[in-house]
Amino acid sequence: xxxxxxxxxxxxxxxxxxxxxxxxxxxxxxxxxxxxxxxxxxxxxxxxxxxxxxxxxxxxxxxxxxxxxxxxxxxxxxxxxxxxxxxxxxxxxxxxxxxxxxxxxxxxxxxxxxxxxxxxxxxxxxxxxxxxxxxxxxxxxxxxxxxxxxxxxxxxxxxxxxxxxxxxxxxxxxxxxxxxxxxxxxxxxxxxxx
Numbered sequence: 001x002x003x004x005x006x007x008x009x010x011x012x013x014x015x016x017x018x019x020x021x022x023x024x025x026x027x028x029x030x031x032x033x034x035x036x037x038x039x040x041x042x043x044x045x046x047x048x049x050x051x052x053x054x055x056x057x058x059x060x061x062x063x064x065x066x067x068x069x070x071x072x073x074x075x076x077x078x079x080x081x082x083x084x085x086x087x088x089x090x091x092x093x094x095x096x097x098x099x100x101x102x103x104x105x106x107x108x109x110x111x112x113x114x115x116x117x118x119x120x121x122x123x124x125x126x127x128x129x130x131x132x133x134x135x136x137x138x139x140x141x142x143x144x145x146x147x148x149x150x151x152x153x154x155x156x157x158x159x160x161x162x163x164x165x166x167x168x169x170x171x172x173x174x175x176x177x178x179x180x181x182x183x184x185x186x187x188x189x190x191x192x193x194x
Contacts, residue, residue, distance in 0.1 A: 008071040010092065015076065015128055017120045022076035022090065025064045029077055032086035033057040036109035045146040046107050047170055078108065078121050087112055090121045100136040102129060113148070119155045126156055126182060136184050141177040143170070153180040157188045 015022040025033070034057035036042055043050035051057055067074035075091025088108035095102045104125060108118050122140075129135050140158060142149035150160065158180040166174035182188070 009095070009133070010068075010071050010074055012068060012074055012076060012091075015124050016081070017124045019081055020117065020121055020124075021079040021081050022121060022124060023079060024068055025061050025075065025077040025086070025089070027058065027061050027065075029086045030054060030057040030061050033060055033077075036087055037107070039110050041110050042107055045143045045149070045170075046105070047168070049171070073102070075105075076125075078106075078117070088118070088121075090118075090125055100134060101139060102133070102135050102137075103139045103141070104129075105140065118152045122152055123156045126158075126188070130184050130188075137181055139179065139181045141167070141179050143168075144176045144178055150178055150180065156182070157186060158182045159186075 012024050014024075031054065034051055034054050037048075037051045037057060037060070040050045051060070064074055073092035073095045075089040077086045078088040078090055079086050088106065090106040091104065093103040093105045104122070106118055106122060126138055129138055138158070140149075140153050141164070142153070144163065154160070159182065161179045161181055163176055163178050165176050167177045168175050
């Protein structure tokens with residue numbers, strides 16, 4: 001385990017899976033970020049709007065770099081190991097030290113949906129978080145209209161805990177979300193085998 005004094009709470013080291021590399025986002029990633037984040041379908045169920053220009057992608061990359069420097073909850077870029085192309089993000093949205101709880105969120109280029117990539121990335125982040133951080137609970141949520149995201153969470157061993165009515169205000173409307181969580185004490189063996 002590490003504490004804030006030793007390494008910082010969110011060092012965001014490079015992580016690898018069979019097909020993916022999770023790493024810090026750099027300014028060189030802006031064209032790849034723009035390529036997937038301008039898709040209205042990718043942005044449909046997340047709290048950001050589809051990007052309209054490369055400048056917006058650069059702003060996002062700068063935002064993440066500031067969060068890295070400030071040791072705040074931040075995201076990894078999801079990179080296809082085979083091509084080196086950044087195709088999405090996954091990371092920490094919120095952290096509550098008092099309750100040893102962290103919320104994760106993610107997005108992925110549409111052409112890679114339903115191929116197990118996000119399950120692979122989320123499983124790796126869950127393992128990393130429990131192995132290296134003083135976290136007891138990892139949460140994630142998705143809009144009810146996006147059940148595919150819930151299936152990713154379930155495949156990674158997360159359990160649906162309920163529906164939070166009109167929990168979020170997204171793109172001009174209040175939306176219901178399903179809340180999922182996994183505890184450090186929950187069995188994970190095999191949960192990430194996809």
